[in-house]
Amino acid sequence: MRLIASDIDGTILGHDGRISARTVAAFRDAADAGIDIVFVTGRPPRWLDPIRDQIGHTGTVICSNGAVTYSLESESVTASHLMGWETVEEVRGIIAGLAREPYFALESLDGFHVEPGFLPRDRPPSLQAVIPEALTPAMADGGIIKMLSVLHSGSADEFLDLVRPRVAKLIAVTHSAPEMALLEMGPLGVNKAVTLAEYAASKDIDAADVVAFGDMPNDIEMLGWAGAGYAMASGHPGALAATALQAPRFEDDGVARVIEARLAALHRT
Incomplete structure (x- = not known):
């Protein structure tokens, strides 16, 4: 050891x-x-x-x-390891076509960007300072390291099983939140x-x-x-x-x- x-x-x-x-x-x-x-x-x-x-x-x-x-x-x-905006946009479109009302967020080297609706109303204090905003290509300038998608119903396992087969050639997708349907997506092969x-x-x-x-x-x-x-x-x-x-x-x-x-x-x- x-x-x-x-x-x-x-x-x-x-x-x-x-x-x-x-x-x-x-x-x-x-x-x-x-x-x-x-x-x-x-x-x-x-x-x-x-x-x-x-x-x-x-x-x-x-x-x-x-x-x-x-x-x-x-x-x-x-x-x-970074993701390009083209990948984010393509994956977002695929998930939006598969699931009802998915919401998205991006983690970059310079901050956490969430779109309106991503955070629950009872969001934890650590996220209170995050201001929901539209996700735009300019966010790639900060170096995108993770893409997240959430459903406010269902389970993470169900969401993963739905999405993974369709995005596996574009992005690495997993989850670590057993109590919410939240997917974590990163650069392909990472x-x-x-x-x-x-x-x-x-x-x-x-x-x-x-x-x-x-x-x-x-x-x-x-x-x-x-x-x-x-x-x-x-x-x-x-x-x-x-x-x-x-x-x-x-x-x-x-x-x-x-x-x-x-x-x-x-x-x-």
Whole structure:
């Protein structure tokens, strides 16, 4: 074990925005043992406060499902994969023809752009400052890293099954929001595994020496690529089917338990 790659939401972070003391201690002990730590998330760079403030991580975070590599040490984007406006426009048209009243948003390197109707009326405080506006080609100037589409009814799995067959040759599409029909779409051929593999190669670390944790469909490729990919027992069926290894439930500090056991095994050798 030379590298630990962990998803954030639902894997180490709960709905209350907290990471358990046991999990914080497990990552600290792994870092003290010389193991590289990288967090791999669907979150954009601006939503990394939990790992910065609670774990004290100052290294690399792979954001936006692999579209962005971000350094917490320098607070800067170190690499990115971008989408063109033509792709956004084509995919938007396809989804609008498949689903009733889909709404769209774009994540770019310079901000979050949502069209009217995308956000629910009870949108969380973190999004209160976002002003709904028409999505325009000018937004591509900021470097589009993620496209989102939401239905205010139905499930994410149903929405994904409807859309994926029609857009799979244009864009990478997945989801990580079990309680809403929200799709996350990124540059074609880019996912968490692709960018994690690039990061590991830059450190001369083989996939066999990587331990990864995840819980949702956007973690599937990463769990399959890592030498030891652990799906959370509390995770989505798709994530659980992607790997033979399973960590205890999030509520039971599953990630911490696996890291503790693996560190103990290292000390015995």
